[in-house]
Amino acid sequence: MDVVIENLPFLVKGAYYTLLITVVSMFFGFLIGLIVAISRIKGNRLLRGIARTYVSIIRGTPPLVQIVIVYYGLVDYGIELGPFTAAYIALSINIGAYVSEVFRGAIQSIPKGQTEAALATGMTERQAMRRIIIPQAIRYAIPPLGNTFIGMLKETSLVSVIAVTELMRSAQLLVAQYYVYMPFYLAIAAMYWIMSTFFTFVLNKIEKRLSVY
């Protein structure tokens, strides 16, 4: 256990990068998910088709493969991304597909009467969506979003393959130095767990906040 204490700053730095990647990817994934969900519900046939294909491809391929394609694969076409940029892009695209499904379910669970009532008061389709439907849908979406969010936190360990020294890679580096497995992996398991518990706590708070709708 001494080796862990000794190297804790190093691991904490790794945890910081893990958090950073999670938060950034989640932010962009959230935007992508919202756009995709709305285009699947309200879009014309072409938009709907594109959105459906995107979700199907992303959900049907391993995230590790997506990350490696973005980082190592795109180089062959002259696109050279830095490790962090590649991680943000790959994970945002990945999480966007899952978030869009969460939103689609949430939007469709808002009773039709709500839209009808909004239109009857003279709002346009767009206004009804923005003012009436989405605020309610976000509240419904919080618990499944929390799931997605925590899944995302754990998926960041996959970017260790593209030279990003996040929590997983930090542990691997230490294992390579000390040749002992268990202490370091137990330590990072605990750190992942603490982070996801913290996220759950924050999301619960947000859910309570939003229950005014």
Added chain:
Amino acid sequence: MKKLTRFIPMLLIASFILSACGQNASEDEGKTALQQIQDKGEITVGIMGTYAPYNFLNEDKEYDGFDVDIAKELANRLGVEANFVAQDFSGLIPGLETGKFDILVSQVTITDERKEQIDFTEPYITNRVKVIVREDNEDIQSVEDFVGKTIGVGLGTNDEAYLRNELLPQVGEFQINTYDDVITTLKDLDAGRIDATINNVYALKPVIEENGYDVKAVGDPIKEDQAGVAVKKGNTELVEALNDALEEMKEDGTYKEIYMKWFDEEPTE
């Protein structure tokens, strides 16, 4: 009834833990590793599998290379079959210690640090390590020029330990990016995401030829590394048997034959 339902999961967990403990007690107790290997008729060899020309998957989808030929020849002389298992370099030594592999023949450089963890045979190859940069790079001529640059290296390799523990304090700050194999390291060097890497000259030839990377080796060799066959600590009979086999190979010319086959030059001893 309620007591019983609470008791069953506990029973399950307890039995699971106990069965996990029981698995370690093998029936091979009292036999040396060498005897176990010869009883089984096969030796499990750990390799990276992505490190041409030492160990890689050839066109027939079989493991091939200098290490692989040496390992096959060693197995042959012990009277067993060689069974190859590929894994990231950083997992090889831990895998050896947990008994996943009997030996490692994967350019494991002999260092004092590693000697505390595992046993080595006599060296079977000496590699000259050089600085590798892109063809168009003129500002890195030696390790002194690493300051402020990003250097790529294989995770858990002896080169990584050298960069981190010897070079960093010596020349000043630079960033180290770690990769799981030589191919991805070179790909990132070629893409310009790292400024340089260090590796031995033999290892680079096939990868560069295969992919047409514009990279070059610069300056004099930084160091000369000797690689040996790695064996779990304490398996002395196995080390001795392997040493005898290596000695024989060197005397009857088999070793030289394998060396010439892969590197087109005479072994330097």
